[in-house]
Amino acid sequence: MKLALIRRQFSATGGAELYLQRLLRALAERNHELHLFTESWEAMPEGVTLHSVGSSGSRATRGLRFAEAVQNKLAGEKFDCVFSLERTLKQDVYRAGDGVHRVWLERRRQFAPWWKKPFVGLGAFHRNVMALEARTFNPKNTRRIIVNSEMVKLEILEHFRFPAERIHLIRNGVDVARFQNGKRAETRARFGVKDDEFLLLFAGSGWERKGLRFLLRPMADLRLMRSVLGKKIPRQSAAPELAPKAVKLLVVGKGRPPVSASPDIIFAGSVNDAENFYAAADLFVFLPIYEPSANVVVEALAAGLPVVTSTQNGACELIREGVNGSVIQNPANHAAVFASVCFWMENLVPRPVKPVADISLERNVSETLAVLELAAKEKLQ
Numbered sequence: 001m002k003l004a005l006i007r008r009q010f011s012a013t014g015g016a017e018l019y020l021q022r023l024l025r026a027l028a029e030r031n032h033e034l035h036l037f038t039e040s041w042e043a044m045p046e047g048v049t050l051h052s053v054g055s056s057g058s059r060a061t062r063g064l065r066f067a068e069a070v071q072n073k074l075a076g077e078k079f080d081c082v083f084s085l086e087r088t089l090k091q092d093v094y095r096a097g098d099g100v101h102r103v104w105l106e107r108r109r110q111f112a113p114w115w116k117k118p119f120v121g122l123g124a125f126h127r128n129v130m131a132l133e134a135r136t137f138n139p140k141n142t143r144r145i146i147v148n149s150e151m152v153k154l155e156i157l158e159h160f161r162f163p164a165e166r167i168h169l170i171r172n173g174v175d176v177a178r179f180q181n182g183k184r185a186e187t188r189a190r191f192g193v194k195d196d197e198f199l200l201l202f203a204g205s206g207w208e209r210k211g212l213r214f215l216l217r218p219m220a221d222l223r224l225m226r227s228v229l230g231k232k233i234p235r236q237s238a239a240p241e242l243a244p245k246a247v248k249l250l251v252v253g254k255g256r257p258p259v260s261a262s263p264d265i266i267f268a269g270s271v272n273d274a275e276n277f278y279a280a281a282d283l284f285v286f287l288p289i290y291e292p293s294a295n296v297v298v299e300a301l302a303a304g305l306p307v308v309t310s311t312q313n314g315a316c317e318l319i320r321e322g323v324n325g326s327v328i329q330n331p332a333n334h335a336a337v338f339a340s341v342c343f344w345m346e347n348l349v350p351r352p353v354k355p356v357a358d359i360s361l362e363r364n365v366s367e368t369l370a371v372l373e374l375a376a377k378e379k380l381q
Contacts, residue, residue, distance in 0.1 A: 001032050001033070001081060001372065001373070001376055002032075002033040002035070002079050002080045002183040003027065003032055003033065003034055003035065003079060003080065003081050003082075003083060003372065004035045004037060004074060004077065004081070004082045004083065005020065005024070005034065005035065005036050005037070005084075005085065006036075006037045006038070006070055006082070006083070006084040006086050006091070007020050007036070007037075007038055007085045007086055008038060008039050008053075008063070008086045008368040009038065009040055011041050012359075014326075016097045016098065016198075018295065019085075019097065019172065019295060020085055020176075021043070022173075022175070022333070022361055023364075023365060023368065024048055025045045025330060026361065026365040027063050027365070027369070028045060028046065028047035028357050030365075030369075033049075033141065034047060034048045034319070035048055035049045035051055035077075036047065036048050036049070036051065037051045037053050037070050037073060037074070038050070038051070038052070038053060039052070039054070039055060039066060040056070040215070041326055042215040043260045050312060051073060053069045053070055054069065055068075055069045055293060056091060058366075059071055059084065059125055059213075060123065060125040060128055061124070061128060061140055062130060063087065063128060063132055064128055064362060066086070066088075066131060067086070067087065067088040067089050067308040068089065070086075070088055070089075071089045071090060074090075079346065079375040080138070080379070081093060081096070081372045081373075081375050081376040081379070083372055084136075084204075085097055086134045087129070087132045089133075089135060089136075089141060090134075090141045090142075090161070091136075091141070091142055091143075091350065092142075092143045092144065092372075092375040092376070092378075092379065093142070093143065093145070093146060093349070093371055093372055093375050094108060094137075094142045094144075094145050095115055095145075095146040095147075095148075096134055096145055096146065096148075096152055096156065096292065097148060097149050097292060098292065099152050099155065099290065099291075099292035100130045100131050100133070100152065100155040100156060100159060101126070102130055102133075102159060102160070103121060103131055103184075103290065104290045105121040105126065105153050105210075106254045107289045107290040107312060108120045108121070108246075108290075110289070111289045111332060112341055115347040117236075119205070121241070122229060131288060134160070134184075137156060137159075137160040137161075137162050138162075139161070139163060139281065140167065141163050142162075143166065143375045143378055143379075144166050144168060144371055144374065144375050145162065145165060145166060145168065145296065146167075146168050146194020146368065146371055147168070147169055147170075147292070147316025148168050148169075148170060148171055148172050148292055148314060149169070149171070149292055149293040149315065149317055150169060150314070150317055151292070151293075151314040151317070152292045152293070153167050153169060153334070157226045159189070163269050164199035168367075168371050170356060170367045170368055170371070171293065171318070171359065171362050171364070172293055172295050172315075172359070172362060172364060173296045173329060173358075173359055173360050173361040173362070173363055173365070174261065174298050174299050174302050174359060174360075174361055174363025175300045175302075175361050176360050176361075177361065178275050178302075178304060179274075179275045179278055179299050179300075179302035179303040179350075180275075180304065180352070181275060181279075182273075182276040182277070182278055182279025182286060182303060183276045183279060183280075184279040185278075185280060186276070186279050187276040187280035188276060188280045191250060191268070191280075192266075192370075193248055193250075193266075193280065194246070196245065196246070197246045197247070197248055197252060197284070198245045198246070198247045198248070198282050198345050199247075199248050199249075199280060199281045199282050199283075200215070200219075200247065200248070200249045200250070200281065200282070200283050200284075200285050200341065201249075201252070201277055201278065201280070201281035201283070201284050201285070201305070202215060202249060202250070202251045202252065202253075202284075202285055202286060203251075203252040203253055203257060203274065203286070203296045203299075204252075204286065204288075204294070204296055205253040205254040205270070205279065206255075207253070207255040207292070208269050208289075208290050209288055209289055209290060210286065210291070211252075211286070211287035211288045211289055211310065212251065212255070213258075213335060214287040214331045214332055214334070215285055215287065215337065216248060216258065216261070216262070216265075217334040217337075217338075217360045218334055218337045218341060219247070219249055219262050219265060219331070220262060221246045221338050222338070222342075223247070223262060223264055223340065226245075226246060226247070235364075243357075245345060246264075247264060247341075247345070248264045248265070248266060249262075249264060249265045249266065249285075250266045250268060250277065250280070251265060251266065251267045251268060252268050252270070252277055254268075254270055255267075268313075274296075274299060275299075275303065277306050278299060278300055278303035279303060280346075281305055282305075282345075283305070283306055283307075283308065283341065283344045283345075283348075284296075284297070284300035284305045284306070284307045284308070284325075285307075285308045285309075285337075285341065286300075286307065286308070286309045286310075286313065287309065287310045287313055287328060287337065288310060288312055288313050288314050288330035288331070289310075289331060290311075291312065291313040291314065292314050292316070293313070293314035293315045293317075294309070294313050294314075294315045296358050297309055297313065297315035297316075297318065297319075298315060298318070301318060301324060301325075301353070301355045301359060302359055303352070303367050304351045304353050305351065305353070306324055306325045306326075306327035306344055306348075306349065306353050307319060307324065307326075308325055308326045308327075308331075308337070308340050308341065308344070309325065309328070310327070310328045310329075310331040311327055311328070311329050312331065318324070318355065318356055318357055318359070319356075320356050322343075322347075323349075323353070323354070323356075323370060324354060324355065325353070326340040326343065326344070328340060328343035
């Protein structure tokens with residue numbers, strides 16, 4: 001097939017962009033003719049024709065300007081299927097990888113300080129995004145929608161009149177073999193983590209949405225607990241295993257570290273060898289206030305690492321309580337987060353934990369291609 005794919009911008013750490021990179025490589029290997037329409041891109045996979053789409057304007061208007069510019073570019077071309085990963089004006093298939101903007105704003109209000117709540121969602125930027133989103137979710141403009149979680153599907157059905165039978169659940173997929181071959185001992189040594197220390201891992205950029213702040217209080221509580229209990233256990237105790245483990249948190253991703261961050265928290269910045277960090281950790285903790293389906297959770301599960309996440313993350317649908325992780329109803333509930341971390345410290349199951357679904361990239365590509373082919377056939381009818 002001759003496919004047009006749309007994504008406005010690429011960043012080396014963006015989950016949607018990494019997903020698109022993997023998809024492009026897989027589709028190119030299957031000999032499809034691929035055309036990417038974008039403002040900017042890095043590390044273009046082989047076998048992809050780039051169409052540079054220039055758009056100008058303020059932050060408030062740039063998304064709409066890009067959508068209009070893409071529409072003009074597509075008018076002079078003919079494709080079997082137009083596949084957009086961006087809120088645009090007209091496409092055959094739209095992947096709602098960014099979720100529903102108005103729901104994101106609802107979550108921001110829910111978890112914002114009281115004095116910020118009235119101001120969340122104000123301004124032309126949010127109005128324009130929601131207006132563009134309404135056009136994208138109009139069944140006259142989009143034949144089929146791909147979602148990566150049941151959570152997002154239900155959000156679309158609640159807020160827009162889009163036929164449920166035209167929404168397809170295709171869960172994220174990763175290169176499972178890659179994440180099963182991380183270097184545990186070397187990575188722990190690299191950051192000074194001892195063999196007997198329990199290592200938590202957080203990965204993601206955009207820390208407000210990803211919920212790093214909800215881990216800081218439990219980390220302080222764990223440090224306090226160890227300090228208090230350690231003083232009550234004699235140094236010459238016949239049962240040294242009674243002493244609580246030291247806990248460290250390794251943070252991967254871009255952000256500004258808090259001024260008062262605990263010395264038990266290690267900020268590693270952006271990395272290119274994520275598989276090594278999953279291998280080094282004992283528990284992955286990711287507590288977003290809104291995430292359609294976090295790819296980092298799928299990567300952690302591929303690495304056989306148990307996961308603690310929130311119900312506001314569509315990837316929580318892959319978690320079975322006490323089997324491969326835990327799900328927190330409210331990520332701001334510090335006591336619940338603390339209790340969940342303690343549970344996994346005390347009941348650490350042998351790795352690797354088993355995924356409850358097929359999380360392979362091959363499955364994801366096959367299911368995506370099936371929807372694209374279905375939309376292409378519908379255009380001919």
